[in-house]
Amino acid sequence: MSPPPSRTVDLLIIGAGPAGLALANWFRDTDISVLIVDKKPLPTTRGQAEGLKSTTNEIFDSFGIGSEITAESWRLEEIASWGARKDGGDGIVREQVIPDRVEELGKPRETMLQQSRVEHHMLHNIFFHNNIDIRYSTAPVSIEVDTACAHGTDVYPVTVCLEKVNPYAAAVNGEKANHDTPTEMIFAKYIVGCDGARSWLREQLNVTLEGDLTDSVFGVVDMVPKSNFPDLRRVCYLRAASGTILLVPRSNKEVRMYIPVESGSALPDPKDLTFDRILDAARKIIAPYTMDVGSVSWWSAYRVRQRVGDHFSRLNERAFLVGDAVHTHSPKAGQGMNTSIQDAYNLGWKLRLVLEGLIWPPAARQDLLRTYESERRPVALDLIAFDRGFLKLFSAPSAQFDTEILQALKFTTGLSIRYPPSCAVQLPKGVEELGPSLLKADVVPGKRLPDFRVVYQADGVPTWMHKRLYATGQFRVVIFAGDISDAASLQRLHDVGKYLGESEFVKHLTMPASGAQPLVEVLVVHCAERDTVDFLTLPEVYRPWSEESGYDYWRVFADVESVHDGHGRAYDRLEIDRQVGSTVIVRPDGYIGAVLEVEDVEAVQAYFRQMHV
């Protein structure tokens, strides 16, 4: 028998769901070869997840598909709580309507779009890139990793056998496909498992999920309601004597209802739950309102699992697990698809830098890749802890319900995430741990750069900053230069620009002689009136010229009133002093790598030296 065909790829991704597709999106416009395999015969036309947090929408913005996704999404603006009547009568009454708003964000906190449409946009965005292949009906059957060579540079230590999955085979033969005839051998530099809760790769890597089944059994129903309940288009927490419902408006005219069924003593097996039993429970709770069914598109019953993998990467950081493959929790906080995409977003740029050969020596590569686990595993653990409280809150009514919901809104936006110090998150010189004084504002190493709205110096067009932070794999040195109508501040900006554009080490990062994409983009956010600034007299690093395409007009921003969209008040939102200013190093994923003094240009150099780029 002749050997099966084989090929080498830089990155093998198992699973083309939200995590796998988000990861692949990092590799558009690179020469890195990526292969995604998925055992599904086709892209899903339906998935159960819908909620998109604003931080996830920022990721789509950075991939260039944010506007399309937002245009197609449904906004959620309000949350209503309903409770038993206080006068002892039967039925529920509306207690409160809370705006679904987190002030710090300055924009909608959550939008809704069917998972299949989210996947569609991410898939479409990589479809015409020759370096990225997607194969459906394809599953891995075995993996071998040569750990001996795992520290090498141009090596392919991961060997995976793939086989074609016949989607009809199981139905026809009632047995599994034959594993002895792999269709192809893949030799990969790195492998990432985005293959969901029943991850094949997790099993191969001997990663154990820690945690356990909870005692919460839920029924969940997606349906078109025919009902006189007045809040069908608001997120509703209903708590009646007979039980609770979480009702979430979905795309089109559907609602989703989560209904804990007979929680407490006599736990049913989810398998015994029928649609009618779930609907009956819902009807009892929502009375005196009616709840008839227009149509049902999906329903299920399940016991919540809250588990986190003991490792997120294995084999000297040659293999990774992302999303549901390495943590599971209840779906009610709408965190599954979001966390999966955010995991992938955290890992993607690190793999991209490594695969582009920008990090040296090999030990530094491993340091960087190790931050995937050190950054994302604590997030998953926090999420489980949150989920436990949320589940309890939801199953058993509490007096602090509304306060806790508001806290939950904040938590689920991810604003509290702070990654620990590492090669990519550097604390100020001499500081080991950030004390409370440094943690007052949100501009802190390890946190996401808060989004803010400014206008371009050159044309006065307003933009949100994260919309400008395209996922190019570039770091940004964002200089909050203060009021540069002041001569001293302007001089300082000139001096810094001269250093960043001309000093030998930094120059190869900011303005490479090759004309290649620089690894570091220098951006300026000032707060002077625009007419006091003559853009083209600024140092070239702030408005580089390309013989092919002209000036880059879009690196200098002003924190001023815009013609049509009002004033973003960026300096106020970020609590940056207009005289002192601040320089913020923003990682390719929009998280803050370091916060520096504007004058301290050496510290910029030091950051990148410590990153080993």
Added chain:
Amino acid sequence: MSPPPSRTVDLLIIGAGPAGLALANWFRDTDISVLIVDKKPLPTTRGQAEGLKSTTNEIFDSFGIGSEITAESWRLEEIASWGARKDGGDGIVREQVIPDRVEELGKPRETMLQQSRVEHHMLHNIFFHNNIDIRYSTAPVSIEVDTACAHGTDVYPVTVCLEKVNPYAAAVNGEKANHDTPTEMIFAKYIVGCDGARSWLREQLNVTLEGDLTDSVFGVVDMVPKSNFPDLRRVCYLRAASGTILLVPRSNKEVRMYIPVESGSALPDPKDLTFDRILDAARKIIAPYTMDVGSVSWWSAYRVRQRVGDHFSRLNERAFLVGDAVHTHSPKAGQGMNTSIQDAYNLGWKLRLVLEGLIWPPAARQDLLRTYESERRPVALDLIAFDRGFLKLFSAPSAQFDTEILQALKFTTGLSIRYPPSCAVQLPKGVEELGPSLLKADVVPGKRLPDFRVVYQADGVPTWMHKRLYATGQFRVVIFAGDISDAASLQRLHDVGKYLGESEFVKHLTMPASGAQPLVEVLVVHCAERDTVDFLTLPEVYRPWSEESGYDYWRVFADVESVHDGHGRAYDRLEIDRQVGSTVIVRPDGYIGAVLEVEDVEAVQAYFRQMHV
């Protein structure tokens, strides 16, 4: 010789440019067969037009492609004027920066997107509709119209022979293709010429363009500038002693410059103008700033033609001319693509209603179709008149320059357009001509419904009204119901709803028993606090139920503060009394058909009776 193949179509469109594609977009989701032919071998990858007025963007919104187009567009926020130094020295100085803003709009007045991308989105939007065919490399060679049967209903009085165009033939043979062998005979109910300034159909119809060549010769250049001129990303009017430039930032890093060359006495033939001569002229004007060339993507020289066709429709309203085919003017006000699309938008819904068989008797059909000429020809004439003044203003500096520019901005947004009374624009009973008292506000029969932002009653999501006025061919009866927390106002809304949903004649328009799309959608805009309104207790015509898809939650709007986007203040903007209210009949193209008293339900019925639907 056997006869050529033939087919019948409801509508034959000549030309797949902005006008033809906009027209075709009206016929998505209908059973009307549309054939578009274009002699080009492929969709253009480049076109010279770029500016999109906000009223054109509203049209894209109604086609469902507004968000995509806006996301890809470049905004223009500012206009700068530059003039000769006042101190008598050489060179130009910046005189003023004006925000590019028209307060009445409440949103950006103009955005920029290359014509080819605009066409791409319109093309993509019809591509998968089986009833609409597009054939490139195809040109009409002869037309015959049987005027005898032109008043019939299911007749195809237009016969057109098409031939395949070999794009290489001219190059190879140096002669025209052979016209004796048409590839196909088309029998059409209607034909529309969207075939540009050298329209074939215009010639066949013996339509004469009135007006003439002006004595203005212009050079126009699209290029990447290498220059130290500080306003490269603002619209600039430069007036130096040696001449004038209109500089407009384009997509990416290009600018377009319009330069009148040697206007006045010694008029050159445009053919004699070279790129170098145009650039030299530009350099003299822009001095002391430099103007070098990164790259040039297009340049041309032309003498402006300002002409309007004597007819916009012929042959008993079986044949129409749209856009450049029937009016030409200078491109500097960015009106060409916009006016073409707006012409097509005006004609499209009328043809749709007629072809759907909704208008009876035939004379009423012709009445409606005749309004295309009576509405759009005056717009073209006004545009020419404006263009003359604008051209003069531009060629010869004037003291009122800035005031006139601001007036021009308003004019070019189309806010002053008012269509004359007709079957589709009905004045109040007994009123022959609108007096000044009725013309104070902008809510006037014949004007475009001013756009405004409100929130949906059901979910609190904000929307602009024109975004909601999808191009479905439906009329909207928009009831500004006032403060319905007041019992009398609520009762009035109930009474009106009962009439509109139950009265025999109106009911077949608003809630047809067949379940088909109603011709009239009833919308409610109230200004009560949302929590005082119980949506599902309103009459069904305001929130119809469909067994297939559930309630229509999106017909009732509130003029209140939104959770994230502020307060739209619709009643104030539209100057509608909160007690009295108003009912506005909005035509399928967003123009106002009638303004009525809320109580006067009979007048609603009268409007549609007079439309003969």
